[in-house]
Amino acid sequence: MATYSTNEFRSxxxxxxxxxxxxxxxxxxxxxxxxxxxxxxxxxxxxTGRVNEKTxxxxxxxxxxxxxxxxxxxxxxxxxxxxxxxxxxxxxHAADAKVLEEAKDWLKEQxxxxxxxxxGQPLLVSPPNFVELxxxxxxxxxxxxTATGGQKPAKLETGxxxxxxxxxxEGEVIRVDTRTGAYVSRxx
Amino acid sequence: xxxFRASSNGPDWRPVASLATLRxxxxxLQRVRAFFADRGLLxxxxxxxxxxxxxxxxxxxxxxxQPGGAALGWLHxxxxxxxxxxxxxxxxxxxxxxxxxxxxxxxxxxxPEFTLLEWxxxxxxxxxxxxxxxxxxxxxxxxxxxxxxxIEVRRLSYREAFTSYAGFDPFxxxxxxxxxxxxxxxxxxxxxLGDDRAACLDLAMATLVEPALDPRQPTFICDFPAxxxxxxxxxxxxxxxxxxxxxxxGGMELANGFHELTDAAEQAGRFEAxxxxxxxxxxxxxxxxxxxxxxxxxxxxxxxxxALGFDRLVMILAGASHIDEVLAFPWGHC
Numbered sequence: 001m002a003t004y005s006t007n008e009f010r011s012x013x014x015x016x017x018x019x020x021x022x023x024x025x026x027x028x029x030x031x032x033x034x035x036x037x038x039x040x041x042x043x044x045x046x047x048t049g050r051v052n053e054k055t056x057x058x059x060x061x062x063x064x065x066x067x068x069x070x071x072x073x074x075x076x077x078x079x080x081x082x083x084x085x086x087x088x089x090x091x092x093h094a095a096d097a098k099v100l101e102e103a104k105d106w107l108k109e110q111x112x113x114x115x116x117x118x119x120g121q122p123l124l125v126s127p128p129n130f131v132e133l134x135x136x137x138x139x140x141x142x143x144x145x146t147a148t149g150g151q152k153p154a155k156l157e158t159g160x161x162x163x164x165x166x167x168x169x170e171g172e173v174i175r176v177d178t179r180t181g182a183y184v185s186r187x188x
Numbered sequence: 189x190x191x192f193r194a195s196s197n198g199p200d201w202r203p204v205a206s207l208a209t210l211r212x213x214x215x216x217l218q219r220v221r222a223f224f225a226d227r228g229l230l231x232x233x234x235x236x237x238x239x240x241x242x243x244x245x246x247x248x249x250x251x252x253x254q255p256g257g258a259a260l261g262w263l264h265x266x267x268x269x270x271x272x273x274x275x276x277x278x279x280x281x282x283x284x285x286x287x288x289x290x291x292x293x294x295x296x297x298x299x300p301e302f303t304l305l306e307w308x309x310x311x312x313x314x315x316x317x318x319x320x321x322x323x324x325x326x327x328x329x330x331x332x333x334x335x336x337x338x339i340e341v342r343r344l345s346y347r348e349a350f351t352s353y354a355g356f357d358p359f360x361x362x363x364x365x366x367x368x369x370x371x372x373x374x375x376x377x378x379x380x381l382g383d384d385r386a387a388c389l390d391l392a393m394a395t396l397v398e399p400a401l402d403p404r405q406p407t408f409i410c411d412f413p414a415x416x417x418x419x420x421x422x423x424x425x426x427x428x429x430x431x432x433x434x435x436x437x438g439g440m441e442l443a444n445g446f447h448e449l450t451d452a453a454e455q456a457g458r459f460e461a462x463x464x465x466x467x468x469x470x471x472x473x474x475x476x477x478x479x480x481x482x483x484x485x486x487x488x489x490x491x492x493x494x495a496l497g498f499d500r501l502v503m504i505l506a507g508a509s510h511i512d513e514v515l516a517f518p519w520g521h522c
Contacts, residue, residue: 007292029295032398033434033444034418035246035390037293038378055376055391059292 003061006039014046014067017054021046021065021118029058046116046123049101065118072115074107082107084115084122095122103127105160106178127178132187133157134173135164142166203516210516213502219328220285220305220498229281229307234270236287237261241474242269243462244418248291249474250300262474263289266495267306268419269480272448275308275491276483283307285498296510297440300519303498310491314420314431314447317492318343318408321435321443324496325406333505342402345411346429353400354392359413359427363388370395386415403439410434419455420446435496438504445494452484 004015009027016022022043031037037058044051046067056062072084072093081094082104093115097104099122106127107113116124138154151163154174162176164183175184203210224231241249241262249262267286274282288304309317322341350358355369366388367377375395381387401407410433414422417430431447449455459476466473502514512518 007294027295029293029298030394031246031293031298032390032393033441034244034416035393036384036387037246038391038394040395053374053376055378055395057378057380057387060378060380 002064004064005061006056006058009039009041009056014065015043016063016065017043017045020048021067021123023067025051031058046118067116067118067123069114069116071112074109074111074113076109082125084113084125087112093117093122095125099123100125103178105158106131106133106176108133108158129177129179130175130184131178132173132175133160135168135170138164138168138170141169200521204512204518204521205514205516209502209506209508209514212506213514215330216328216498216502216505217285219330223324223327224283224307227281229283230279232271232274232279232282232284234267234274234284234286236264236289238264238269238477239475240269240477240479242266243459243466243474243476245462245465245469245471248293248472250289250291251472251474265290266304268493268495269477271306271308271493272480272488273483275310276486276488278489281307281309294519297500297503299499299511299515302511304495305498305501306493306495308448308491308493310489312447312492314410314433314445314492317445317447317494318410318433318435321408321445321494321496322406325437325501328501329505340405342405342407344407344409346409346413346416347411349397349401349409350389350392354396356392358389358392366392389413389416398436398441399439401436401439403437405437407436408433409436417449417458418446419449419458421449421451423447438500440500440503441497442500442504443494443496445492447492448488448490450484450488450490452481452488455484456481 004013009024011024011026013024014021015024022045024041024043026042028040029037030040039056039058041054041056042051043054070086072086075083075085081096082100083092083094085092103113103125111131113128114126115122133156135154136157139152150166152166153161154164154168155161162181162183164174168174168186173187175187176182177184237252239261242265247265249265251262252260254260266288267284271282271284284306286304286306287301289301291300294300347357347359350356356365363383363385366385370377370392373396375391377391411429412432414428414430417432420430420432422428423431433445434441435443463473463476499511499514503511506514508514
């Protein structure tokens with residue numbers, strides 16, 4: 001099993017802690033002038049999503065987590081599992097609701113997204129930063145109102161509800177930032 | 189901090205520190221030289237490369253090899269040993285700006301190569317040297333930074349600092365209690381620390397005491413436990429304390445000073461104990477500096493010395509949060 005020394009710690013590094021895969025968010029090297037050095041890190045447990053602080057003695061080593069991010073195409077939802085495919089190899093993976101928590105409101109069949117695999121199993125699905133989705137339900141548009149800055153809720157084809165400007169109509173396709181859930185623009 | 193985009197013409201060659209910061213750094217260097225010239229200290233320069241090295245458990249000296257791989261020597265982690273040999277030879281008050289090297293130290297406030305300012309005062313103790321360090325700070329900050337360093341300097345003992353900010357007495361608390369206090373403050377203690385009491389104190393210093401100090405007020409912490417004496421002499425008392433101080437400013441340790449140990453036998457004993465501890469942990473055992481022991485046997489005058497991180501001082505003056513911002517070419521760019 002590969003290991004990392006605390007010297008190699010940097011944000012984004014995937015390590016195994018108490019049996020769970022974690023990603024380092026922040027790493028701070030602290031050392032009193034004449035004394036033991038430490039690495040204080042903020043880590044996210046990739047299984048539970050929880051963020052924790054942890055302290056290591058500098059020069060300790062930690063097991064690496066076999067975690068890889070792979071681009072996959074979202075195929076379909078069978079009522080229990082979401083199915084994905086690696087476009088180049090046609091290799092398929094199924095993931096459950098826990099893994100899809102962040103992504104399921106934004107995924108449309110055929111869309112590409114990032115699937116994080118741990119020991120070959122899906123751990124997390126991340127939607128693209130921007131998605132283009134059709135509005136299936138919203139109040140009628142206020143014609144010509146492009147200036148007042150007013151907003152209204154709109155339901156998208158994936159089920160997500162976002163705030164859109166008043167002039168947007170049902171049936172239009174809009175661009176949404178999935179990291180914030182914010183409307184970006186109309187897509188013509 | 190300026191962000192330069194890597195150009196299409198190969199690796200990024202540009203400096204990391206802005207030219208304005210480099211000018212500020214140059215001005216600080218001029219003021220350092222003027223300060224010591226005014227006070228009549230002798231500027232010295234001693235080798236960076238030496239056959240012996242620091243034995244300190246927590247300092248990793250970098251080793252230099254000859255072409256072909258045979259060991260040549262070690263890069264110094266501070267100019268302390270040769271400066272003390274100069275003191276023993278009767279040089280009097282001396283100072284030096286040294287480029288020093290420490291392995292496995294890299295972070296927001298650490299670069300493996302950095303500039304250490306070190307000076308010695310013959311016949312002084314730690315208290316007198318703390319006053320001079322305070323004068324020094326104001327002189328280097330200059331009139332344009334007067335507001336940045338308040339007049340009020342704070343001095344507190346290691347014991348006061350811990351009882352105030354860490355919630356325990358560092359001279360009496362058992363290791364278990366220290367670990368419990370750390371946990372109570374949300375600091376996860378690595379299991380590997382075991383019953384290493386000194387390391388638990390270091391962790392509490394770095395995570396509980398240091399962040400609690402006012403970053404704008406120069407704060408001296410003095411009278412360290414004997415376990416943290418390093419090269420300081422012990423002041424008799426119950427318990428005996430090391431006549432040592434650390435200066436904190438800008439949320440960082442900026443300087444470390446000692447009323448220097450002059451007893452050659454005790455110095456040799458501390459080196460041996462360091463090497464024993466290194467052996468027990470499977471760490472590299474660099475050769476101890478026997479020339480220093482010989483000089484001390486001949487007679488090191490009663491003196492106090494301080495080492496100050498010059499790059500960190502520039503960080504404070506420049507308002508920088510990362511050491512890379514005050515270095516033209518930090519590690520990774522050179």
